[in-house]
Amino acid sequence: MSASEGSPPTMREVAAHAGVSVMTVSRALHDDPRVSPRTRARVLAAAEELSYRRNELARSLRLGRPSGMLGLVVTNLANPFYSQLALGVETLAAARGMKVVLSNTGDDVERERQIVSDLAAWRVEGMIVVPAGRDQSHLDSPQLNGIPVVLAARPPADIAVDCVLLDDYGGAKEATARLLASGHQRIGFLSPPAVWNSAERLRGFRSVMEAAGIDLDERFVRCEQRDVTAAERTAQELLALTNSPSAFFCANSRNAIGAYRAARGTNQDIALSCFDDFELADMLGLSLSVVSYDPAAIGRESARLLLSRIDAASNSKDGLPPRRIVLPTTVVDYGPEADGRKGCPAGASAPSWRRSATRPGTP
Amino acid sequence: MSASEGSPPTMREVAAHAGVSVMTVSRALHDDPRVSPRTRARVLAAAEELSYRRNELARSLRLGRPSGMLGLVVTNLANPFYSQLALGVETLAAARGMKVVLSNTGDDVERERQIVSDLAAWRVEGMIVVPAGRDQSHLDSPQLNGIPVVLAARPPADIAVDCVLLDDYGGAKEATARLLASGHQRIGFLSPPAVWNSAERLRGFRSVMEAAGIDLDERFVRCEQRDVTAAERTAQELLALTNSPSAFFCANSRNAIGAYRAARGTNQDIALSCFDDFELADMLGLSLSVVSYDPAAIGRESARLLLSRIDAASNSKDGLPPRRIVLPTTVVDYGPEADGRKGCPAGASAPSWRRSATRPGTP
DNA sequence: TTGTAAGCGTTATCAC
């Protein structure tokens, strides 16, 4: 027999049911040794019967503790990059018995400000934020009464907080270098509108081109493509130029796939290099290098930093300076097998996380 | 000048700072008209100066309201299916000013039980759960003291709760029918180990085969492939049989991509039909039909049902029977263009959600 | 217009 619907039972009801005081119930549920085995049994039975569960809200209020919650604020959960990041955060939080409150900003700074304020009002113990813009004043420590913040995937702008970044610059340099090593000189750059990551990737690209003494044709730098279709159109434009690019470096896989589609439409032999490993990358039938990395690791590292801040705060050992962790990238070459067959079996040369169960589709 | 670190200020501190009573602060922050403009101003100034934020935990405790939170429990957030579902939930929750507490079970029922109990202890107002197994007793209403539950993507087993499902059966039937219409009779079925969804898809497949009077070769039914590599291996095995399949129906895109890889390795002309639309589906150079759908819609519908339950509970209009919503699927044909070029431009014939910003990769 | 008292569900402290 269990509770008959309605609002959750309180300690008072359990106490009444067991014929003891509230305090005894509290103690029994805490395995306090001072309560006699007999009463403890009675209390537990009553609690069981009512499906009683301690109200953690009330508990944490009384204890003065915060909430046992972490806030996680991302820009677009539909993007696997952020959902894998979220999984990384959840994993570490769960291991510490903490809950994760998830919000999506859609890259809207105003919404971000609102959400962050909300999370603070709910007394989360800390937040991991993928900041939407350069206005980050609302993420600063005094604003938040000392609730620690870690920025993920994008760096702080004028605020003193920890952050975990990807080596966008280094990855872009290495990927560009591969194209140069294959003899390409006229290289197009495709990216979405510049958030910080794309800008870093462009910076890496430029740096290598410059170091190689190549005079970059500025018409080849196009940073407006948000989706595959736009990328395909832009790539077509570039390929139609006289003295068109012989290769593209793409700041993400959407742009790379667009470039691939455009390349298929010409007879030109185009090489590709891009960020973000993707399914079927080895079956494209053209030369492709991808900058690969583990988004979940960004989440895990962010959570690790955040938890250490939370611990530091409770030990009043506050004062360590903002930390910045930069996670490495790996470049994977997918050869230009004639028609996409043989060579590199799926995941063979790819880093381990490629092989994890992150592929699209229902279970 | 703002607050000097430390734990968040309380109303008492704001009151002291403004030289008024706690009650006046409460009223001022609520825009209660009974407080004079002068004092209101003083209070707001003090609050501002201390970066005061109402403690929503304490507030909701006093109000007897639950927490303004929804619980969301998924099996694998790294799978875009579930992260898009999560985004759907978050969108509706945010529109109602509610927070989402996110947990990942990794398909472990024991963890699910623990998480659900936790969420109840934190007094979430309701939960959306992708159940990991057939033991769902912990999701039943009495167990949860009347906290409403909605199951997403998988049906209830012996419990009376709302659920939102995909039309796995219907989608599978239609996709199989396409293969039959193209003249295929020897069709292999590939799926991951049977959770409910895959089983339904197999049921749809069998039903159409049977209706067509085709005697299904049971060697062709293989339900063990969790990832692309395993699927490729299995498909290779089947293709090596005498009288091998001329087509595959795959229960998800991982199996489809495996089958594609295997098909590329033979000279046979293989047709494919599968669940889950995926990038580059139109560039594969073989006949492919995909069952497409919107995972975010599952999340949105689940949230809608859950919120309506929550409203019903507060209106004590409780008593409507469990509802079951089945969301439709669409079959998209990607023609067998010679080498993956021309025809169907990306997303042209695909449903609108294909074009949304759900493509992999960093922003 | 403002302040006081009581209580939401829990626990620390002190009494019995």
Added chain:
DNA sequence: GTGATAACGCTTACAA
């Protein structure tokens, strides 16, 4: 061993 009392931060009800 067990129970009364006060308090966490806030708000409703009532008094001034």
